[in-house]
Amino acid sequence: MTDGLAKVNTALKAALDSSHDAAWTMPSAFYTDPDFTRLEVEHLFKKEWHCVGRIEEIAEKGQWMPYRLANEPLVITHGTDGKIRALSNVCRHRGTLIATEKGKGRRLLCPYHHWAYDMTGQLKAAPKIEERDGFTVKGCKLPEFRCETWMGFIYVNLEQDAAPFAPSVAELEAKIAPYHMEEMWLGYILEETWETNWKSMIDNYMEGYHLSPLHKTGLANLNPTDMCEHLTPGEHWFGYSVGFPEDLPRVTSGHPDCTKEQSNTCIMAMVQAGSGIGLGADYSSFLCLQPEGPDKVRYKAGVLFWGEWPQSAVDRAIELFQQTMEEDRSVLEPMMLGYASDHHAPGPLAPAPLEGNILDLARYVGRRLGPALDATA
């Protein structure tokens, strides 16, 4: 085992044994070691369920969108049968990518030699290539991966025999069902790459300690640090809640199924490895990310709205989201320089309501990667 992996392994075992009150931050190798990132890709990103976006992105039959999960180029299609599928986006001819952007049509057409596939991945045409032994158009299909929809999101798993997604988030679903996130509409979507580690981004999304200091002129007015509560984590998710100040003007109290307390509480949750939701009854955000090495993360994020909103209020919510993301970026990218320092050392975490989810993420990773790390010894 390399020195970096040994440090990570020791820290993950300590995290699994630690209480929230006694928890420490992880060593820098957890965020910077390339061997560890490779293990994460193999054991988390290629094996767990991942959010690849919202159903609204491909709301109509015949629409598709590309997405890359780990090293697998995918195209998510909305079939004429109404079914959403996750197909390999790799042409069965010479392997170039078929869809490079969102689109709509009857066929997915490979740009190279115009092989054409339908929305189920079935090859329909291979111009000028005769059928022969070992090849028929009918017998040629794009590989299809496991795909489920949940709360308006599309989840994909590259592992064919993975356990179904929905039961893994049943406890979380019971908690958030009254908000009816599946009825919210997508008002803003963003795809970007940041120069930071994917877990730093999740740590940040999932802790309320920084809300009042870092976001003091913006988000902290809605969700101040002092109103954070830690939620008891599940096996496949963890989260915290944060209240809205009582005198805060809100456009709507959300779905009528929400109690007053639910309307006044935002739930932040990470679902499996890289999908975060920030759920408010009036509007919500989401984040789905993929590592591109230890110090780079590609992500999709968006803002969802419940019910009718005046355009000016939508614009303000989107501006606040953008401001929040920029403020987060301003600390998460320089953090990689901090982790590269010979003098970085772990420090104590704030109490569970504020930074409990940082330990929860380390434990989640420890449960998934412990055996693989031990096997490198």
Ligand code: FES
């Ligand atoms: S590579 Fe797709 S048609 Fe040739």
Ligand SMILES: [Fe+2]
């Ligand atoms: Fe933030």
